[in-house]
Amino acid sequence: MGSAFLAPLLKDPGLSHTLQNVRNGRVLAHRLLPAFDSKSRRDGLLRYESLDEGSAMLIAPSSAVHTFFMRFPIDMTFVTKDGRVLKTRSEVRPWRMAGALRAYVVIELPAGTLARCDTVPGDMLVIVPGNSSDSSKTNLSRSRDDSVSASPVSRVNTR
Numbered sequence: 001m002g003s004a005f006l007a008p009l010l011k012d013p014g015l016s017h018t019l020q021n022v023r024n025g026r027v028l029a030h031r032l033l034p035a036f037d038s039k040s041r042r043d044g045l046l047r048y049e050s051l052d053e054g055s056a057m058l059i060a061p062s063s064a065v066h067t068f069f070m071r072f073p074i075d076m077t078f079v080t081k082d083g084r085v086l087k088t089r090s091e092v093r094p095w096r097m098a099g100a101l102r103a104y105v106v107i108e109l110p111a112g113t114l115a116r117c118d119t120v121p122g123d124m125l126v127i128v129p130g131n132s133s134d135s136s137k138t139n140l141s142r143s144r145d146d147s148v149s150a151s152p153v154s155r156v157n158t159r
Contacts, residue, residue: 003060003081003082003104003105004081004082004083005079005080005081005082005083005104005105005125005126005127006036006058006060006105006127007127008127008128008129009032009034009058009127010036011129012129013034015129015130016030016031016032016129016130017032017127017128017129017130018030018032018127018128018130019032019056019058019107019125019126019127019128020125020126020127020128021117021118021119021123021124021125022083022123022124022125022126023123023124024117024118024123026117026118026119027117028056028107028109028113028114028117028119028125029054029055029056029109029113030054030130031052031054031055031056032055032056032057032058032127033055033056033057033058034057034058034060035057035058035059035060036058036060041059041060041062044057044059044065044108045057045070045074045108046068046069046070048071049071049072050071050072051072051074051108051109051110052110053110053113054110055109055110056107056108056109056113057107057108058105058106058107059105059106059107059108060104060105060106061104061105062103062104062105062106063078063099063100063101063102063103063104063106064097064098064099064100064103064106065097065098065099065106065108066096066097066098067092067093067094067095067096067097068094068095069094070094071094072094072111073091073092073093073094073111074091074092074108074109074110074111075088075089075090075091075092075108075109075110075111075112075113075114075115076088076089076092076098076106076107076108076109077089077106077107077109077114077119077125078098078099078100078103078105078106078107079103079104079105079106079107079125080102080103080104080105081104081105082124083124083125083126083127084122084123084124084125085119085120085121085122085123085124085125086100086101086102086103086121087100087103087121088114088119088120088121090111090112090114090115091111091112092111107125
């Protein structure tokens with residue numbers, strides 16, 4: 001996968017990483033969920049109940065996504081191979097589609113993240129490697145069946 005933007009995540013997948021806006025220094029996410037293989041790109045967030053603040057799913061390669069069957073709104077940013085933001089969409093509700101020509105990565109974030117972090121088209125995003133001890137800082141989330149999950153997202157119980 002030839003992408004300078006994704007290189008830190010691909011080089012050290014065991015480390016925690018931070019997604020940061022170069023223009024203003026704001027951190028969009030400190031828990032990154034890669035979706036780089038066919039199955040994880042296809043599933044995306046569809047099987048999740050929610051996306052915790054500070055989390056982001058990076059779907060690559062991809063220039064378009066949909067929110068069919070999702071249960072919550074999300075923010076999306078469409079990014080080139082070098083990390084330049086081409087397009088943003090805020091608070092995209094379920095049953096919508098969005099895409100951007102020339103995008104290589106689609107980043108899905110909790111609704112409101114792009115506004116809070118003042119991220120706009122033209123900004124450069126970078127993935128900054130952190131240390132592995134940061135990955136222990138996860139939020140507990142409740143899924144529909146009230147089970148508790150210690151992960152950046154809450155999975156729906158598929159029983």
